[in-house]
Amino acid sequence: MARMQISDYFAHQSRWGGWEYAFWLLWIVLFFVPDSNLVLLTQILIWGLFAMSLDVLLGYRGIPSLGHAAFFGIGAYSAGFLGKYGWTEPISGLLISALITGCAGLGMGRVVRGLHGVALLMVTLGLNMILFDFVQRSTDITGGDDGLQDIVIAPVLGMFRFDMYGKTAYVYVLVVVFIVTLLVRALVNSPFGLTLRGSRESTRRMIMLGAPVDRDVTLAFGVSAAIAGIAGALLAQTTQFVAPEMVAFTRSADVLVMLVIGGTAVLYGGYVGAAVFLVLRDVFAAMNPVYWYFWIGLLLVVIVALFRQGILPKLAEKWTRFREGR
C-alpha cells in the first residue's frame, strides 16, 4: 500500500483535478452567458496569465520581482510595433513578442541572479523605472503619453476579425491562456520545476548537489518574462493600442498583489487573484470612480489577514480537511 502510494506520488501530483476541469469549463460557460462582461473577463485572463508568469519566479523559485511590468510592456510594445509596421498576423506576432521578451528576461536574469532580498527588489524596480521613463520620453518612437496608435491586427487564422463586442478577443485570449497554462503546468511538474522549488527551499544545499543554481535563475527569468510578454502582447493585440501605463511600476505592484491574494506556487493562484482584484475594482469604481483604491487597500488587508497564504491554498486546505473529516 505504502509502496504503491510512493511510486504514484508524482503521477498523482501532476494529475488533472476535478476543479481544474471546472475552472476551464467555467470560462467556456461564461462566454455563452447572455450579457456577460466579456471585456472584463478578457482582462482577468490577461492579468491572470501575467500573474502566473510572476508565480514561476516568486512562487516556484522564491525570487521576488518588483519590475515585472517591464516584461509585460516589452511584449505589448513588440506586438504593437509589429502591427503598426505591417506584420499584422496575430499568432506569429505573439510568438515573436514572446521571443523578444524571453531574451530580455534572460538578460535581466543574467544581471540580477547574484542578488537577493531587498537588493533584488531595488534592481528590478529600478530597471522597470528606467524602461518606463524611456518609453514615455521617446515620443517619436512610442507616441509617449498618447500611446502607440494605428496598430492593425489581421483576423485570427484569417477568419475571425477582432469585433467591437470583444467576442473574438475573448476566445483568442482564452485559447492562448489555456495553452500557455498547460505548458507552464508541464514545466512546474517536470524535474526542472522540482529543482526550482529545491533552490527556493535551500540554495546552499542545491549547490552541494551540483545544481547550476545561477543558470537556473537565468532560465526561470527567461521563461517568466516570455509569459509576461505574451500577456502584454495579448492586451496590445486585442485593444490595438499600447500606452506607457502598460510598463508602469504600479502595474508591477498590482500583479504582485493579485498573485499574493490568489496564492503562490499553486499555478491557478494568479487567475483567482486577478478575478477578485478586477471584479472588486470594477464594483468599487462604479460606486465611487475616484476613491476606489481605498477599498482595494482595505480589501487587501482583510484578505491577507483572513487567508494568509492566499485564497486558493486556504480553500484547498479546507477542502482536504473536509474530505478527511468524512
Added chain:
Amino acid sequence: MADTVLETVDLQMAFGGLKIFERLNFSLRRGERHAVIGPNGAGKSTFVNLVTGVLKPVAGRLMLDGRDITAATPQERVRAGLLRTFQINTLFPGLNPLESMVVALCQRDAVARPSLRATARHTGQIDEGRQLLERFGLLDVALTPTRMLPYGKQRILEVALAFAMRPRVLLLDEPAAGLSTAQGVALFDQLRELAAETTVLFIEHDMNLVFKYADRVSVFAGGQMISQGTPDEVRADPVVTKAYLGN
C-alpha cells in the same frame, strides 16, 4: 601514491591577516573512514569549506584522484564525486523526503534541464529514491514535509541526500551533531553498512564515535595538522594530549 583519493599540497589559507593554514599537507586514502578532530577554532570548518570549494585557498593545491581541482567550482567538485553534508541541517523544508531524493537524483543523472517531461515519467529516479529511503529507514516518512520530521530523521536525510549522489568522497560535517549517543551510534552503524565502499571523511566531536568508526584520525589545532595516524597512535601521541588538555 595510487591509493590517495584526496590530497592537499602546501595548502595555505588566511582571512585578511589571520593565517589559518600555513602549509597543510593532508591525504585521504581510498576506501578509508577518516576522522578529523580538533578543538574549536582548529580550522576544521575552514578545511571543509576549502575542500568543497566554498572558500578559495591563498596558495597551494587540492587534488582529487590526481586531478587538480583547486580552481573548480563547488558544482564541478560535486560532479567529480565530492559530496558533503552540513553540520546544521541544510535540507528542503517544504519538500518531502521523496521529492528531496528525486531532486538529488535528477541532478546526479543530469535530467533537470527545462523540459515538459513530467517528473512522474522519470521512474528510474523515483524507484531509486524510494529504495534509498527504504535503506535509510525513511520510507514511512517519505511523504511527510521535511520540516515536520523529527530531528533524528532529518539528520539521516542529510546524509542520505549526499549518499544518493554516489560520492567518491563523502565529507560529513559532524553528522551526529544534536543526536543522542544511541542515535549517533545507530547513524554510524548505518553508514558503515551502506557506505562500506565509500571513502568517508568526517568531522566529529564525540571521541567514542571517532575511535570506534575511524580507520585513521587527523588532529587539527591552531591551523595545523599536529598528528595523523590510527586511532591508537593518535591517542598515544603526547602532542595531541597537550593540544586538548593544555600543559
